[in-house]
Amino acid sequence: MxxxxxxxxxxxxxxxxxxxxxxxxxxxxxxxxxxxxxxxxxxxxxxxxxxxxxxxxxxxxxxxxxxxxxxxxxxxxxxxxxxxxxxxxxxxxxxxxxxxxxxxxxxxxxxxxxxxxxxxxxxxxxxxxIIDPELTLRRTVQYGLANYPEMNYEQQYIRFREHLHEKYAEGGYLKLWIPQSANAQQLLQLRRLIADEPQLKVVFEELYRRETAGA
The missing domain is CATH 1.10.3210.10 (Hypothetical protein af1432)
Structure with missing residues (x-):
């Protein structure tokens, strides 16, 4: 700033x-x-x-x-x-x-x-x-763990994946309002990852491990 x-x-x-x-x-x-x-x-x-x-x-x-x-x-x-x-x-x-x-x-x-x-x-x-792919993915995992503690690993992944598709993927409900912001390019990067299911699962697994360590 x-x-x-x-x-x-x-x-x-x-x-x-x-x-x-x-x-x-x-x-x-x-x-x-x-x-x-x-x-x-x-x-x-x-x-x-x-x-x-x-x-x-x-x-x-x-x-x-x-x-x-x-x-x-x-x-x-x-x-x-x-x-x-x-x-x-x-x-x-x-x-x-x-x-x-x-x-x-x-x-x-x-x-x-x-x-x-x-x-x-x-x-x-x-x-x-704030479409920073790493931050967005981590916050999505954190939200799932905080609000759906009864879900197991696979259920958390399904929720994680579905939320990302509903909000950030092509046709998702997220709308960008300021073309001069950095979000447009970051959103493209995030969409590429969402479309790559095997890599998305790898990323989730690592984030889940970090967030649940010591739980």
């Missing part, structure tokens, strides 16, 4: 770092503090590209997964409600800006049927993709 070109209120940064980001420590391995920090960084880079209000982008990215505290299915909606209900944010933003940030948070989920309603939503949705 080009920090020298990003100007954010010092008090806002302190509030987010002290009160918001630490909440991610209670989520599953795929949505820990390192995840939200990476989404923030990528979002701010895209904010520079599109000349968006960086403080708004910062908040949207920071709040985007807070709704995981109430489960996965509707977390994007819960996250938006948490943002809108946070009275502290009114120190820095107008009512209209808060509504716009809430909508952007609601729109970030990859499986949403509709496209993001604003460029703010497109930016955080794109940043949340």
């Amino acid at each position: 080009k920090k020298d070109r990003i100007e954010l209120p010092v008090e806002l940064i302190a509030y987010i770092r002290q009160q918001i980001i630490p909440q991610y420590a209670h989520f599953d391995k795929a949505h820990q503090i390192d995840h939200v920090e990476r989404v923030i960084e990528e979002s701010l880079d895209l904010a520079l590209l599109y000349k968006l209000n960086p403080a708004m982008v910062y908040v949207i990215a920071a709040y985007h997964d807070l709704g995981l505290s109430e489960g996965r299915e509707f977390h994007h909606l819960v996250s938006g409600s948490i943002l809108q209900a946070d009275e502290t944010l009114r120190q820095w933003f107008t009512k209209e800006q808060i509504v716009q940030m809430k909508e952007a948070v609601e729109d970030h989920r990859a499986s949403n049927a509709h496209s993001p309603r604003s460029l703010f939503g497109r930016v955080v949705a794109e940043a949340d993709r």
